[in-house]
Amino acid sequence: MKYKILKALDIAGLQVFDPVVRLCYGEEPKVQLQKIGQFIIIPIITFILFLIFWDYAGPRHTTKSGEVPTPAVVRDAAVGVLTFHERENIKGEDLLRSGPQRDAALAEVEARITELEPIAKTAAAELKETELAAREHLKSSTAEINALYRAKRLEFRDAAKERQTELKVLADKTIDGTEADRVTLLEAVAADRVQSAAETEEVQRLRDERSAIENAKYPPLIAARQTSNALEEELQFLRKRRDFLTGENRDLKITEVETKLAGLESDLASAADGAAALKIATSIQREQDNLATLGESTYSKPWTLPAQIDRSVRCVFVGFIVASLIAIPLGILCGLSRIFMAAITPLISLFKPVSPIVWLPIIFIIVGGFIPDPSDSALLDIFNAIPGLAGMDVNPAFIASALTVAMCSLWPTLVNTALGVASIDKDHLNVARVLRLGFFARLFKIVIPSALPLMFAGLRISLGVGWMVLIAAELLSSSEGIGKFVWDMFNNGSSQTFAQMFVVVFVVGAIGLLLDRIMIVLQRLVSFDGAPTAL
Amino acid sequence: MNHSRLAPISPRHLFSHAARFALAAFGLAAASIASAQLSPEKTELKFGFIKLTDCAPIVIAKEKGFFRDEGLSVEVIAQPNWKTLLDNVISGNLDGAHMLSGQPIAATIGVGTQAHIVTAFTMDLNGNGITVSNDIWESMQLEDIDLDTPEPMHPISANALRPVVDEYLSSGAKLQMGMVFPVSTHNYEIRYWLAAAGIHPGMYTATDIGGRTDAEVELSVTPPPMMPTVLEAGNIQGYCVGEPWNQQAVAKGIGVPVTTNYDIWKNNPEKVFGVSKAWADANPDTHVAVVKALIRAGKWLDAADADGTLINREEAVRILAQPNYVGADYDVIKNSMTGTFIFQKTDVREMPDFNVFFKYHATYPWYSDGIWFLTQMRRWGQITETKSADWYHETVKDIYLPDVYLAAAELLLEDGHIAKEDVPWDTDGYKPATDEFIDGNLFDARDPIAYINSFEIGNKDPI
Known part of the structure; x- marks a missing residue:
């Protein structure tokens, strides 16, 4: 049992937990504890130190866009993102609820609204008061400096004018005057320059002082805003739910149309003349169409982060599979034939360093050429019919992002496969020759199996590269996914923006880590020689 | 249809x-x-x-x-x-x-x-504003003492910007300002505002699609949500954009809205x-x-x-x-949407028709709205050749x-x-014809050619 677990951990690339298992089985506790300390405790401590440093340094670095969020703020932002997701899901469910379920939900919503409304009202009133107080506070706190500033500016303006008049007098004197007059004028001009500079500096100082007062935060206002906003947002959500459970509810609308249809049918039976009957019949047809569309209608939910992550992961796999389908055969050909390798090396060297940002627009145009009308495209229908992509709303932007991923991530696999094939043990090939194996038998029995470990090492790098590239591609192509989330939140420029970027850092990092682990497992499974993999 | x-x-x-x-x-x-x-x-x-x-x-x-x-x-x-x-x-x-x-x-x-x-x-x-960076605002205030109060008189014309423009020109550079799209309202509004004070914002020509020929102030395109960021980075010294991106600049303390398009043209489309x-x-x-x-x-x-x-x-x-949706903070969006506009922290005004x-x-x-945009495209050279008045009336009827x-x-x-x-x-x-513009020029959509010819800066067409 013990060795089975250890083997599993080994294959899964989780050797760090090896000592824990051994410790549980009581094997050399001292050695195991030491190892646990080294490989588990120390990394955890480092991470905690990192958090502490971040918590300390973050708020001390302020920019005009805000301050670097602390771990707690980032956690709140993550909760906010998830709350938005949950609320949108609930809205979608509410729209489709019917019967007693709807009644129960409605009662719950109504109760919560009644509970919240008075609290929100008080909070709003308080906020209004605080806002007024803040404005008053600003006025009173800057009144003094404003008056001083204004006085100084007027004073300096008048002084400057006066000096100009004096200079004019001195200048007039120099006409037909002596050398001494000219020297006096030059000196006076220089003195004026110095004086003006000093006055500007004084004005500048006062401005800075004033803006420091103006920009000072007023904590009660921030607190009042937060309270009021949180309450109002929840109320807004609840009211929308109420709409979805009553007037806009699908089930209720269907019943309404059905009643209407029944009425129209009885009208048809008692129609006075042909013209009226035709009119009613047309209406019946319309209502039936209406009923059909209503029956299929759902809440058109906005994309939320969890859904976007899902789409991104699928997108990266589409790109990765395309990349593998191109890179592996090419790599094998390269490894088998020196001539072929020589032929395509320039192409590889040329295209490999090109940035995804350059590939994307090119690929976008090419993809657009195949999909002239996105609302009616056979190609998109094919993609949407692929099992893993159902409901992902595949559009040209998705395909372009996936192909950009493919274009940028195929190189490591290609190069590694070529290397793997080229470095097959000559003995194996000689054996194949002796056995007179055909080309395909040689390919599948000898070449590919021996090249697999290196090939998978390449695939692992490719997937990592693809994941990094994808975010940029989505951001540029506005394809729904993590990249679009980043761009949208950045564009929102709200007080949450900064923290949301940090949330994305952790999400992207965690998923990248997970993908990497999956590839490690695959790589270990195909490496029969038990070659160690880098962690 | x-x-x-x-x-x-x-x-x-x-x-x-x-x-x-x-x-x-x-x-x-x-x-x-x-x-x-x-x-x-x-x-x-x-x-x-x-x-x-x-x-x-x-x-x-x-x-x-x-x-x-x-x-x-x-x-x-x-x-x-x-x-x-x-x-x-x-x-x-x-x-x-x-x-x-x-x-x-x-x-x-x-x-x-x-x-x-x-x-x-x-x-x-309405709904747009022109924002300048803190530095430019300071220069404008130091230039014109009447602007240097907590609540200066509005509308603020681009006259106080003139010395700043000259200073940039004399140092071999040009003041850079942002707008959102070459054919956006914002482009025409900021050009209108500058030109009304005699500052040349540059002409489009058949070969210059950037619209910088003869420019004293260079205009460039930046997407609306990016404006505050680009202003803060110093790539531009001012911009014309819709809300909430002017109020955002005030909230973040990186710029000062000097005027709104309500002051440039009252109730513009x-x-x-x-x-x-x-x-x-x-x-x-x-x-x-x-x-x-x-x-x-x-x-x-x-x-x-x-x-x-x-x-x-x-x-x-x-x-x-x-x-x-817009996603900016509630408090920032609220200002303009509920009819108040913050020019400076100390200068909060009621603008019910913002x-x-x-x-x-x-x-x-309105056809007349479309004609105004066509006249501006001609004025600034985006329409490169002379067109007849009929062309203006017919074109707009294909669109509206x-x-x-x-x-x-x-x-x-x-x-x-x-x-x-x-x-x-x-x-x-x-x-009906209106002269509710910052320069008091009369716009009568029935006579687009006369309107184009009424401007000092810009293309002129033979009648």
Whole structure:
């Protein structure tokens, strides 16, 4: 049992937990504890130190866009993102609820609204008061400096004018005057320059002082805003739910149309003349169409982060599979034939360093050429019919992002496969020759199996590269996914923006880590020689 | 759309009255027939928007269920910039979008991307501001002592900017300012503002599509949400953009709005709802249904109580502040949307008409609005050759579709969603001549050539 677990951990690339298992089985506790300390405790401590440093340094670095969020703020932002997701899901469910379920939900919503409304009202009133107080506070706190500033500016303006008049007098004197007059004028001009500079500096100082007062935060206002906003947002959500459970509810609308249809049918039976009957019949047809569309209608939910992550992961796999389908055969050909390798090396060297940002627009145009009308495209229908992509709303932007991923991530696999094939043990090939194996038998029995470990090492790098590239591609192509989330939140420029970027850092990092682990497992499974993999 | 074009306006108008009486007479059965007059060809729609508060009619029509009432299921998708938005409408990725007034016009006549885009709905009036960086504002204040008070006199002209411009020129550089798109209202507004003070913002020519020939101030394109960031980075020293990106600059303390487009041209048209001509032709009933929902949204946004307080704006702001819509902080969006505008922290003003979504027949697709944009395109050289006055009148009639608007309005009137006086039923599409501009110049859309020739800076055309 013990060795089975250890083997599993080994294959899964989780050797760090090896000592824990051994410790549980009581094997050399001292050695195991030491190892646990080294490989588990120390990394955890480092991470905690990192958090502490971040918590300390973050708020001390302020920019005009805000301050670097602390771990707690980032956690709140993550909760906010998830709350938005949950609320949108609930809205979608509410729209489709019917019967007693709807009644129960409605009662719950109504109760919560009644509970919240008075609290929100008080909070709003308080906020209004605080806002007024803040404005008053600003006025009173800057009144003094404003008056001083204004006085100084007027004073300096008048002084400057006066000096100009004096200079004019001195200048007039120099006409037909002596050398001494000219020297006096030059000196006076220089003195004026110095004086003006000093006055500007004084004005500048006062401005800075004033803006420091103006920009000072007023904590009660921030607190009042937060309270009021949180309450109002929840109320807004609840009211929308109420709409979805009553007037806009699908089930209720269907019943309404059905009643209407029944009425129209009885009208048809008692129609006075042909013209009226035709009119009613047309209406019946319309209502039936209406009923059909209503029956299929759902809440058109906005994309939320969890859904976007899902789409991104699928997108990266589409790109990765395309990349593998191109890179592996090419790599094998390269490894088998020196001539072929020589032929395509320039192409590889040329295209490999090109940035995804350059590939994307090119690929976008090419993809657009195949999909002239996105609302009616056979190609998109094919993609949407692929099992893993159902409901992902595949559009040209998705395909372009996936192909950009493919274009940028195929190189490591290609190069590694070529290397793997080229470095097959000559003995194996000689054996194949002796056995007179055909080309395909040689390919599948000898070449590919021996090249697999290196090939998978390449695939692992490719997937990592693809994941990094994808975010940029989505951001540029506005394809729904993590990249679009980043761009949208950045564009929102709200007080949450900064923290949301940090949330994305952790999400992207965690998923990248997970993908990497999956590839490690695959790589270990195909490496029969038990070659160690880098962690 | 074809069917609505067949009948001239007045008989249909009479019919609508007849229909109303009929409604009263026949009761529920008749009502059900009337409310189902449209059968939308396409019910699942995707509309694009840019993160600006004036996307509100689309967002409100969705969130308040006005689209659903028309049997439409609408997805509203944020677009990264105006170019992508237009491309997506042309390619069919989007069914329609929140557009700059100049976009359908420019696309149709082939300034920039060429495609026939039409509009039957004007989304709002006003709503833009010009913001300069703190440094420029300081120079302007030091230059003009009258500006250097907590609440300076408005409107602020670009006169105080002149010395700053000269200083940049003498050091071999040019003041850089941002606007959102070459054919955007913002481009024409900031040019108007600068030129009114004698500062040359540069001409477009056949070879200079950046519009910098002879420029004393260079203008460049930046997407709206990026404006504050780019200003803070120092790439530009000022910009003209819609809300909330001026208030955002104040909130973050990186710039000072000096004027709004309400002061440059009182009640100027701003955004339109644009669709491609091909889409409009293929989906005439859907188009009318969408316009119906949008008119209701406009009316909802401008609903006011007896004192003239806008009653629905707070709720609208709450909706717009959701991350999938405008997404800026509620407090920042709230300012302009509820009729206050913060110029400086100490200078908070009431501007009840900062955003107009319905009042003053704002949503009607006026031909005269289109002509103003065409005259500006000619003035600044985006239209490279002289055109006849007739060309202006004919072009704008290919783009603005009042028939669709009126068809939608009639149905709404029948359902009692709007009042008779909400729609200019009998207009020929031209607003009366107005001189409510910052420079007092008279604009009469019936005489575009004279208007083009009335400016000191800009192209002139032989009459």
